[in-house]
Amino acid sequence: MATTGKQLFTTLESDGTLTVAIEEVSFPDPTGNQVLVKMEAAPINPSDLAILTSAADLENADYSTGKFVANMPEPFNSGARARHGQKLPAGNEGAGTVVATGDSDMAKALMGQRVACVPGSAYSQYCIADAAMCLPLGDVSAEDGASAFVNPMTALGFVENAKMDGQKAIIHTAAASNLGQMLIKICQEDDMELVNIVRKAEHVDMLKGLGAKHVVNSSDPDFMKQLREAIDATNAFYGFDPIGGGQAVDTVFKAMEQVAVGKMSEYSRYGSNQQKRMYIYGRLDLGPTILTPSYGFGWTLSGWLLTPFLASAGMETVGRMRQRVLSNITTTFASSYKRKVNLEEMLTNDAVMDYRQMKTGEKYLVTPWA
Amino acid sequence: MATTGKQLFTTLESDGTLTVAIEEVSFPDPTGNQVLVKMEAAPINPSDLAILTSAADLENADYSTGKFVANMPEPFNSGARARHGQKLPAGNEGAGTVVATGDSDMAKALMGQRVACVPGSAYSQYCIADAAMCLPLGDVSAEDGASAFVNPMTALGFVENAKMDGQKAIIHTAAASNLGQMLIKICQEDDMELVNIVRKAEHVDMLKGLGAKHVVNSSDPDFMKQLREAIDATNAFYGFDPIGGGQAVDTVFKAMEQVAVGKMSEYSRYGSNQQKRMYIYGRLDLGPTILTPSYGFGWTLSGWLLTPFLASAGMETVGRMRQRVLSNITTTFASSYKRKVNLEEMLTNDAVMDYRQMKTGEKYLVTPWA
Numbered sequence: 001m002a003t004t005g006k007q008l009f010t011t012l013e014s015d016g017t018l019t020v021a022i023e024e025v026s027f028p029d030p031t032g033n034q035v036l037v038k039m040e041a042a043p044i045n046p047s048d049l050a051i052l053t054s055a056a057d058l059e060n061a062d063y064s065t066g067k068f069v070a071n072m073p074e075p076f077n078s079g080a081r082a083r084h085g086q087k088l089p090a091g092n093e094g095a096g097t098v099v100a101t102g103d104s105d106m107a108k109a110l111m112g113q114r115v116a117c118v119p120g121s122a123y124s125q126y127c128i129a130d131a132a133m134c135l136p137l138g139d140v141s142a143e144d145g146a147s148a149f150v151n152p153m154t155a156l157g158f159v160e161n162a163k164m165d166g167q168k169a170i171i172h173t174a175a176a177s178n179l180g181q182m183l184i185k186i187c188q189e190d191d192m193e194l195v196n197i198v199r200k201a202e203h204v205d206m207l208k209g210l211g212a213k214h215v216v217n218s219s220d221p222d223f224m225k226q227l228r229e230a231i232d233a234t235n236a237f238y239g240f241d242p243i244g245g246g247q248a249v250d251t252v253f254k255a256m257e258q259v260a261v262g263k264m265s266e267y268s269r270y271g272s273n274q275q276k277r278m279y280i281y282g283r284l285d286l287g288p289t290i291l292t293p294s295y296g297f298g299w300t301l302s303g304w305l306l307t308p309f310l311a312s313a314g315m316e317t318v319g320r321m322r323q324r325v326l327s328n329i330t331t332t333f334a335s336s337y338k339r340k341v342n343l344e345e346m347l348t349n350d351a352v353m354d355y356r357q358m359k360t361g362e363k364y365l366v367t368p369w370a
Numbered sequence: 371m372a373t374t375g376k377q378l379f380t381t382l383e384s385d386g387t388l389t390v391a392i393e394e395v396s397f398p399d400p401t402g403n404q405v406l407v408k409m410e411a412a413p414i415n416p417s418d419l420a421i422l423t424s425a426a427d428l429e430n431a432d433y434s435t436g437k438f439v440a441n442m443p444e445p446f447n448s449g450a451r452a453r454h455g456q457k458l459p460a461g462n463e464g465a466g467t468v469v470a471t472g473d474s475d476m477a478k479a480l481m482g483q484r485v486a487c488v489p490g491s492a493y494s495q496y497c498i499a500d501a502a503m504c505l506p507l508g509d510v511s512a513e514d515g516a517s518a519f520v521n522p523m524t525a526l527g528f529v530e531n532a533k534m535d536g537q538k539a540i541i542h543t544a545a546a547s548n549l550g551q552m553l554i555k556i557c558q559e560d561d562m563e564l565v566n567i568v569r570k571a572e573h574v575d576m577l578k579g580l581g582a583k584h585v586v587n588s589s590d591p592d593f594m595k596q597l598r599e600a601i602d603a604t605n606a607f608y609g610f611d612p613i614g615g616g617q618a619v620d621t622v623f624k625a626m627e628q629v630a631v632g633k634m635s636e637y638s639r640y641g642s643n644q645q646k647r648m649y650i651y652g653r654l655d656l657g658p659t660i661l662t663p664s665y666g667f668g669w670t671l672s673g674w675l676l677t678p679f680l681a682s683a684g685m686e687t688v689g690r691m692r693q694r695v696l697s698n699i700t701t702t703f704a705s706s707y708k709r710k711v712n713l714e715e716m717l718t719n720d721a722v723m724d725y726r727q728m729k730t731g732e733k734y735l736v737t738p739w740a
Contacts, residue, residue: 082634082637286663289663293657303666303670305640308643308668
């Protein structure tokens with residue numbers, strides 16, 4: 001007996017037409033290690049927007065019930081050539097109840113349980129998920145468990161990665177986010193120094209209220225001085241940036257180098273020997289990354305993604321990270337939401353225009369059965 | 371008895387005034403492991419220009435005998451804050467004859483020998499050098515040995531670094547340079563695949579004449595297609611770029627990703643899992659490096675400098691590299707020069723305007739006693 005329900009799909013045509021729409025579909029029976037989850041809650045994360053909205057002209061889009069059609073400008077349309085014509089599901093993560101399972105013992109053990117999962121198709125009333133990636137939530141609600149994967153594992157991943165690289169301090173840009181707040185708590189628990197860069201005075205207060213020691217405001221006239229002092233105090237030559245475009249990373253590299261050069265006894269035309277390391281893990285700014293030639297050659301910049309990091313970290317580390325998330329899901333790893341929407345409400349003009357801004361503290365939660 | 375002679379110095383004042391001038395100075399007696407070398411030949415490499423000319427307005431400079439005074443525009447003047455007011459020597463490398471030594475056995479063994487050295491003050495009639503870094507040239511002439519360090523060790527360093535990183539292929543931009551030609555020969559000898567990117571049709575012919583298999587011309591209308599085909603044929607997802615500014619690296623990352631995506635069976639919003647790695651080792655273009663968000667998160671870009679690489683490679687590897695250079699100094703590692711100048715000629719308007727362009731195949735050699 002096939003299970004049917006509503007699911008969101010996003011399709012980009014080669015002419016730049018982006019269609020995001022709810023369809024009534026049949027879900028296959030789970031096989032092997034798969035489970036079928038009745039989805040109760042799924043967050044809209046910045047990483048979801050990459051496929052849901054990207055740089056589409058949403059102001060002039062055509063909105064109807066359960067659907068919008070928008071134009072994707074260049075160079076973003078050409079850049080997304082690989083997905084042209086493909087109807088893709090969306091929604092990295094969510095939580096719900098397992099209503100059917102495949103034959104494997106691992107899958108069968110989850111029958112009837114509430115789980116957090118990472119199906120990549122979470123904006124849906126049902127989805128097929130891998131039992132190995134499901135986190136049984138026990139008496140934690142689906143709403144509390146909906147964001148148990150992306151942000152918590154990413155924030156924990158930063159600290160794990162820093163430890164693997166022998167670092168004792170981290171710089172984090174756009175640090176007032178849900179993820180940034182988790183990172184503050186993790187760093188406190190793990191004795192990792194943390195320099196938080198934010199853009200608003202109210203965010204300085206908020207993060208200091210969470211116990212953050214080093215919070216610098218990029219809107220302050222003496223921002224560079226604040227940043228240099230925080231780097232000097234913590235020895236943070238290693239960091240993570242979710243902005244991507246513009247000069248956020250460039251500014252951090254500059255401040256790092258200025259601190260390192262200030263400690264040199266002799267001038268070197270090649271800059272300091274201090275290795276400076278930054279990772280871009282998001283694209284809040286879709287513009288190009290600008291790196292000026294003002295910090296020598298002792299720097300490395302990489303993209304950072306959760307899935308390859310987890311693959312390289314190994315099962316034991318990942319298991320330990322998941323257990324830590326589950327044990328602290330309503331404290332360290334709690335997410336908060338501005339608004340709950342069902343699948344149709346999610347595609348209305350006012351909702352789309354609001355969540356695509358990715359404002360700090362204004363995350364949306366999709367509740368497909370509401 | 372003090373040795374006296376002419377030496378070049380470069381001074382940048384905080385107001386942006388750059389003075390490059392020849393002075394008559396006294397050289398100290400070498401001590402310990404030092405040797406005093408009577409310098410016979412020193413090349414002008416792009417890495418020397420960083421301190422000699424940088425982005426100074428040389429067109430409107432004031433030239434007199436053995437001296438020029440130019441203005442350093444912003445942001446380059448502020449960016450060089452750390453050297454303001456310091457009178458610096460210049461000239462990374464050169465060759466000459468050891469005329470005095472310190473007390474160490476290593477230093478004394480070099481007495482009277484012709485050596486290549488890396489004093490950082492090679493634009494001078496004499497210089498103090500570290501015996502441990504001197505390469506005895508035997509019957510190789512000073513002119514043939516003058517460039518025995520920077521380009522040969524850098525080109526060898528690329529191949530050593532690629533091998534350490536498990537790579538079997540390299541991409542090299544601005545590949546028609548002296549260094550690029552050495553790299554072609556090294557890669558042939560070491561069975562390393564190499565994709566050469568050049569900007570002119572005549573350079574395609576020149577490199578193919580050296581036996582290069584993959585040479586692509588960025589001026590061709592189908593450049594991206596050529597580059598993708600060369601990457602596909604060699605599996606080169608790893609490379610070195612001396613340009614730095616602009617989109618040279620961005621273009622290579624794009625082509626790498628397009629090749630990798632072409633091999634994927636399923637679309638991923640995060641791009642391919644193929645790790646893409648580029649190193650910037652020079653600044654032929656002093657503008658900012660532009661990285662567009664068009665190749666996912668699986669990439670890493672670093673600065674690359676010879677000295678820290680050699681330090682990390684270890685004495686054994688460095689010794690092997692030096693021996694290889696010496697054994698092949700007039701073949702694989704031969705440099706050619708457009709023009710020889712003495713110290714005064716080096717600072718004339720026409721010479722400065724010519725070598726600061728860093729044109730392929732137009733390197734200058736300074737012969738301080740001519």
